[in-house]
Amino acid sequence: MARRSIKSNPDGKPDIRTVASLARVSIATVSRTINRSTAVSEKLSKRVWQAIEQLNYFPNTHARSLVSGRSRIVGIVVENITNPFFPELIASFEEVAVANGYELLVSSGKIENAAQIERIVRRMLERKVEGVAVLTFGSEESVLDQLAMHGIPLVLAEFVVDNPMVSTIEIDYATGVREAVEHLVGLGHRRIAYLAGPHTLHSAETRLHCFESSVVACGLRARKEWVVDGDHTLQGGVTGMQKLLALKERPTAVICSNDMTAIGVLHAAHQAKMSVPEDLSVIGLDDIAFTEFTLPPLTTIGLSRHALARAAFEALQRQAEPDEAHVGKRITTVGTKLVVRESTAPPKTR
Amino acid sequence: MARRSIKSNPDGKPDIRTVASLARVSIATVSRTINRSTAVSEKLSKRVWQAIEQLNYFPNTHARSLVSGRSRIVGIVVENITNPFFPELIASFEEVAVANGYELLVSSGKIENAAQIERIVRRMLERKVEGVAVLTFGSEESVLDQLAMHGIPLVLAEFVVDNPMVSTIEIDYATGVREAVEHLVGLGHRRIAYLAGPHTLHSAETRLHCFESSVVACGLRARKEWVVDGDHTLQGGVTGMQKLLALKERPTAVICSNDMTAIGVLHAAHQAKMSVPEDLSVIGLDDIAFTEFTLPPLTTIGLSRHALARAAFEALQRQAEPDEAHVGKRITTVGTKLVVRESTAPPKTR
């Protein structure tokens, strides 16, 4: 039986006691040094760090979490991983979380039924995440209720909830969308269509409203048949564009609720032997990496993954580590702005 | 001070004792019931499960990991998250890991210098992962050495290492690549080019060799200037295609080391006013979701993310939970096969 008193590093993994004895201090002093908590004298702290270095020691996070109640893990929930926007978002989130000493727990599967929600909540609860960024842009309600019920801090995209545990990242679509509409109008377009996202997505509805008000602000009339439903997928873009092509009076430009939709539109236009931008101008939204390489390169409304990820992490951190400078700050805004490439040009017909 | 004897659920989070007392058994019996370890009588086990249900209890994974030494976390390391192949792979890996009661720790950042490798290794070690799937297809050596040195089971893609802790997923590129070459030859192509991946990638070298031997097997001669370097990015595909276009004797078809490259080729061909597949046939490799929506839809050599993820997880699990049925099984093979879409057709010139 390996009792503590007998055991002398059977494996080789140093623990806090190994460090303590090498530095000739108590384990409490080692802990304090590592956590920079109570002041430790210069002299001892130096000895401790030296021992740590020498042993290549690092604390056992499980032991740490167990006693402190803090896991230093944050969760992130997305859906629809086939839209490159989300992997890019996760990568950014990982970067900022890790840089701040946190680990992340990713859920990237589809969220379609109660069992799947249950599993996500369970995973987050089991690993004792300190907060969760729910960046599904729409299906948050369900996940939300359960997590919030358990007292886990949450941050949502564009879903303001009256709960002190829930922060919101607001996205200023208005600016980017207005720039897009003005860009088209400036090129001479009068017949501008909109290929929407799913009605279940909060963000998609917001984007649509921004489009409608921008059109009106530009003195154009909003024609109902020029607003077509989509679902933020490539196929949705194809189908939506086909609907637009079937109209007697076709639009000369189309703004899409996201880049995937816009790529689908490019596809459908090509199939219909239309040239972009000569016969049709197309604008997307998100500015995913692919847009530089579509045919032609896509003009799009940029939404920074990095800004979004950083805002989400910081909101979570504010909840986990309350900081007098930021108390009560529960809404952060992230901007959008037009990126002009080659899918927009003056209309041929006027 | 909340001593155990005084404490009576101050928060409400049930622990193993809460369950034990509700079920009128010892905590050991609760533990046994949950872990299905030593046999527990039907009667008691039923009482325990009932109490668990009633209290909505689940074990604290940190406590569990601390004492058992098993974290039930597996790591996965990828690079180049902008290639949709990798997010799709991660999602598959997540699915199979979670289904088997494991959590995953993802590292998706670029691996370019010692500090970044150090951080990945550190993250994995700190959270005590039970194994790591290094699916970078090339930069494994570096990460590998350090992790293996710490005795962590590893699984690599196509990198056979003489170490019992390291398993390998071998990918049978030969079959898919041969199908692709035969498909082109069957259509009448004689001048087939190859747009390679980076030489630093093991898998890219393998793919190239498969191409070369398939070409020879079909009785064509391998022309050196028709094998062009690429880097598995869209831009690399564009640049590579431009090199091919500059040749006096142009190929009538090009096989690319991955789909991203092929999409770049499509782009460059379009810019050069060439029609695919009329003027040029193009074949990719991976079969990422995007390939259905390129212009035209891409013929490609399919490599199942799900099969790869499952093979990787199972290899890891075999190492973590040795199983007499599979001892010593350290190499798994995953297949590839041609998916014909619309980017290939008979050549115009012969």
Add this chain to the structure above:
DNA sequence: ATGAAAGCGCTAACAT
């Protein structure tokens, strides 16, 4: 400023 010791929630001997 430092150390001794309790105990986080659980698993795994060991005892019955």
Add this chain to the structure above:
DNA sequence: ATGTTAGCGCTTTCAT
């Protein structure tokens, strides 16, 4: 088959 108990490696009182 079940219970008792000793820690897993750490943080955090409490005492000095």
